[in-house]
Amino acid sequence: MSIGLKFVANLRYEISKYFVRSTCKIAVEVEPSLIEKLENAEIKARHHPGRAKIGKIELPLNLRHALERVTGDYPIKTLLKDCKQLDQYIGSRHPPVEQEELNGKMKSITKEVDNRMPPGKLSSLGEESAVNWWRIREKLIKRLMAQRNYSWKPIEYGTYESLVYAIGRGAKEYSVLTSILNELRVRDQSFQPRSYFDFGSGVGTGMWAASNLWKDTIFEYYNVDSSRHMNDLSELILREGNENEQILLRNVYYRQFLPAIETLYDLVVLSYTLFELPNIESRRDVLLNLWKKCSGYMVIIEEGTRRGSELVNEARDFILNLNSEELKGEVFAPCSHNLTCPRLSNNGDRTPCNFEVRYVPLHLGGVKNNSLTTRYSYVVLKKGKISDATRKWPRLVRPTLLRSKHIICRMCTEDAKLQEVIFTHSKHGRHAYRCAKASDWGDRLPIKLGDQLPTIRKTVNSNDE
Template sequence: MLLNSLQLFSKSLNQTNNYKNQLIRFLSNKPKFAITINDDIDNQFEAGLKYRKHVGRRRVPIVSLPIRLEAAANTVIEKYNSQQFREDVKTMFRVIMDHKMPAEPNEMMAKKKEIRVRLMDKEAIDLKSMSPEERHEVLQRIDIKVEKRLKDSLLNHLPIEYNEWKAAVYLAARLPPNFASIYSVFKEIRAEIPDFVPKTLFDFGSGIGTTLWAANELWPKGFDEYFCVDINANMNELSRLLIQGGNENKKMIFDPVFYRQYLPVSHNIKYDLVVSAFSLLDIPDAKNRIHVIENLWHKTQDVLVIVEHGNRSGFAAVLEARNLILQLSGHKITANFNYNPNNSQLSTVSQSTDATIISPCPHDLTCPRQFTDGPVLCNFEITYNPLRYGQQKALTGRERYSYVVIRKTKEQTATKSWPRIVQPVLTGHHRAICRMCCSDGQIREVIATKSNHPKHAYKCAKQSDWGDKLPGLIYETQNNQNQD
């Protein structure tokens, strides 16, 4: 038994060690692309700039909660902390990460049909041989089973109802990873458009107020108004309590903060920074999501941010919002959703505006992740320190998130065209493989080696990471060029 286990382990280890070489051999049959670094960046490297500190670096180190927020959160958790609470926190974390985009009516009909056929095949039911009475009885029994199985299969599609207890559980489960993701996106905004200093913030689906705290870390004491919208009153109360340091008798740290349960219909008042973070999957269907996204865009004075979990459903929601806003702004892209422009609830035809993507896309074209083979998600990863409230081991956590930042302008940022690394960089002996989204709307793979790249381009690529931008351009080389 031990010998078999060692053999299996050795086989697994060999497979892991051979993965990079197999990938390199696979890529070697594809058209070759190379990197050229901008002259001014090249000069910075010549002057002694370390490669891991190049201006395209976007990877954020381990993110911790602000001291005041962590203290307030721990104060709130003390009221509920118990074995049952900790178990519920683990369950909540799993439920949130498994949450799916709500099923559309046509999807539910197709699912019903699929379940019914499967049940009838399993029970070998032959309706033709039955009398009308028997057929009616059997179909009625099957329909009951279909409804039950349909309900079970759609549990991950249903929004969560947060009472006071569940709101506190959500705080313990999701505050650190959500904060880390939003903080990372805001830091990207500050890197791309350093002159952007928002004075007003509109937070849709504000929950426990994570966005507000992250915004104040990047633009401290810069806001004149915060407008938070969340349909759940318990979430709004918990958000307010955190701003009071966990003590309802204390003054709010940030002011003025306004809370509403419903999205205002009027677009007369606009906000410098509008954010929807981890909220779109709670909207019941595509029609209402599109209406909300359009509403948020019309409330945007300058920058709109959409952030979701980095799973399939989260990326699909971000992509839906990205495509809609680009279409509203006159960009010709291929959308991945159906929407009726004659819908009287939407004003998409008459109120188009300028728009350009600030991040993560280096282009305003159709997302290449809609069509390419292999991994289909555009997501990024952040490491964070979790809350510590009695756990034996509270190690750092990792969170994947998808996002888009869109600005109401035609102007492009200076680094807009720089390619974005969209998967972990594979490094080996004198070699780095980067998979990047490029300014022409294509995903390209570059094998950077010491022999086929200048020194600075090669070392810059090797020291870069998932989520970074390479400060230069990608060009095609000869297919038969030596990659050694």
Template sequence: MAYRQLLKRITTRNYSTQKALFLSEKQIQSLDQVTESELLVEEININSEHYVRGSEEAAFGSKRIGCVELPKPLMKSIQDLVEGQDKRLIRTDALRLYDALRSTARIPKETDDFDGTRSAKKIRKATASVVEPHKVSYGPRESVAYAAGVLPSTYAAVTNVMKEISSRVSDFRPRSMLDFGTGPGTAIWAAKEHFELEKCVGVDLSEDMLRVAEQIEESIKLGDSTPVEFKRFLSVDPKAQKTDLVVCSFTLGEISSAALQKSTVEQLWEQTGDMLVLIDRGTPVGFSNVVRARQWILDMEGANAHVVAPCPHEKPCPLLFSPEAKPNDLWCHFSQRVQRPTFLMKTKHSKFNTEDSKYSYVVLRRGARPAKSSSIESQAYHWPRLIQPPLKKNGHIVMDTCSTNGEIQRMVIPKSQGKIPYRDARKAMWGDSFPHLSKNKIVTRVSEGITKEE
């Protein structure tokens, strides 16, 4: 009885909700023999100091952002767009888009199948399921299918790149943006999530795609939203003010020839006042498009341009220009997970609500590469980049990285190197910049790239 009365007196008092009352076992057993004043009440002080296990540099170099989800206004606008269409036609057109993308994924090899080593029967069997490389023209049906079946994956890739730029380059605050090959405006919506833009221009050759972009923009536009102008052609005015941020996402592969690609990239660079972002599919062809565009600009500008990401150098890419490069087997690309909206799950007839978007990219900025200083931001420009997922072994981590000397190197971080470097290596993921040097000997997997001009 005394125990219950004592608990009632304690609980009815105005104690702070952030404190706890602890009684020893002996005190609980003697509650009937003691009074409240005889109880020993101790206040436990909680140390608010944060215990850091990994390094700050490794956290800064991390590229992962988790699963990307489309903004709800954008999802709703696409859902409204899909509701007014025939669902079976949308799926049929989306499958045609997927076939076209798969058919142009790999770099064609100049080999003669009829060289006497393979029979005609084996060749017919091997090529029976292969779709001839082709591209799709975007009409009204294809434009809607693109928004319903392709836009989420492209949005995820652009979002990852924009997040990396905003977190790594503190002095980059763009006010204007040009999105070349805008499609339904994917890159514009992704950039708006990370930058305070005052003017956006989207350029696309397809009138039907621009019509879809305008419809999406009208449905999610708010009273104080950034004005977006969509047009078919890129007007070049030497006297006009250049654009702070120029983006060309998943468009280089749609250009028919290398000469036209080079001309387009050079015009985009002329329009760039600060930073140019080139993104393409994470396939051997998409990778080669991005790397060649990167090299064109660096050859043209020299020391007046540098690579912000992903390369820690301005030398020719070893995965394409090195004598031992095999771009169909090993190429630089990255992955970003995206949550599939309902309309995408229905378009693909899939029960899984996530998918991985593979992409290759390069971010170029005017001016020389920042010199290494005491700040983490300047040091990150010189950290090697993981081009593949690390191999986590028993007691050591194996990482293939793109190094500052323009080579693909294999680093091994053993447990004996220290707690912090080893933990950073354990937590490192594909695409991260790694700040520690290797204790063990570094092995060169692919040598430095050499261009034809050299």
């Protein structure tokens, strides 16, 4: 070894003897009632009440068969290809650009073009050349506007497009809605909805999920979708793919427009629809109309992308900021608070507030995948006050990281902060440690966060190098 390398190695060793590594942990307090049940072996930590996931979700057999029947004589390979393309397109959508933003971009691009093609040059051009110069300039501005702005347009669903949507997204959307509504059913067991309203109902995925959970209590299903073909297909699926069969549910109604009547509904759903509305004003009008029709819970769902998460958050804030006492509400899930979303309040962080669910796709055309995952953003709003004592439990907003002798959980807390907690058996006790180990993205932890624990100071010696 050269003299230089020996000097560096010795210096590194001397420094390592005095180098200190610091780690910190947050104190937590497990719900006392839960501790008693865990101590008495009434429940196991992996079944603690904050767990929301119900594993891999599969369409009921009768709906799977119905979707297979409605494909008819369409070539399966072509159908599946179009399903994939539609799903990718929906997942990559942007909301429409607002006029104010368009005006700002137009000013910016016009200034940029002025620098490239100074208007002062016109004085040196002849009449014909000036006309040509202006034509080139306008074309350049239009091209730059087209390149830098998302070209939004509504999706038109005809007979075939509706079928593609049902085959490509039916199982996925059903799993998302089932996961969300199941948590609502478990946390609020007194909620027994008697009426269901779905705006942008599509092929009826929300109705499938709600009826599977509350079939004995819901006596009316009101579906609104602007596509007549979607409504027809939804009804055909409920007839198990055969027009001569009796419909599976009672009192199912379809409309293409929001009704003017002021009937109240216990459960209102707005799923994968906000992207279809042309501007923020139309979104607010729809939200206000639906919220006025809601007497219990309203569920809003979108794609789990940054833009989908922003639209859900926009809807959440709009409802929470309504001034009327009659329209006051609170967030039931996923937030444990009514404050500003900490994930989306940071403009530098492009990470969406989203969650993940596993589902079983349709096995058509040789598709053999037994499990796929999808990400979604959502909010569940309750009319009036929430009495759920567990609402303040922090929710895991990213996958749990299992490490040697410690577990890292990243969660959103009741004071609207993104908190990372390192759970260890020695510092937090076995109950907190096991509950954290059994929990994952989307679950809630039945704990109360406390103060920061004393810092552990560990000297790094040469053996740690």
